[in-house]
Amino acid sequence: MLLEVLGSALLGLALSAVALRTLAGRLPSTRIVLVSGVGGALFGAYLTHFSLGPGHNTLMATLGGAVFVSAVVLSLLLRPAARSGRSSARTPFSVPS
Numbered sequence: 001m002l003l004e005v006l007g008s009a010l011l012g013l014a015l016s017a018v019a020l021r022t023l024a025g026r027l028p029s030t031r032i033v034l035v036s037g038v039g040g041a042l043f044g045a046y047l048t049h050f051s052l053g054p055g056h057n058t059l060m061a062t063l064g065g066a067v068f069v070s071a072v073v074l075s076l077l078l079r080p081a082a083r084s085g086r087s088s089a090r091t092p093f094s095v096p097s
Contacts, residue, residue, distance in 0.1 A: 004049060004059060004062045005045065007059070007066075008041040008044065008062070008066035008067075009041060011063060011066055012037040012039070012066065013034065013041075015037050015067060015070050016034050016037025016038065017037075019037070020034075023078065028077060028079075033074065037074055038070075039073070040069050040071075040072065040073030043069055044065045044066040044067070044069025048061060048064070048065025048069075051065075
């Protein structure tokens, strides 16, 4: 159980560091991203461990669930990419001309 917690926290930290390195302009502050990545990984590990139930203590499945939930949480933090040159003066649901 301790390996699952430490492993999922380290995987969440690594995943959030990779996200910060590659998508720095589209993410909020570094602290929020790191905490969200680790928190999502810990929640994912707990959720996977709980859903598998007793007798299915597979470390790889738990860590896989931790990485998946952490990636989902980090994807929710992404902001839209900055547009270049075009203004967004169109009304919603308008057909481009």
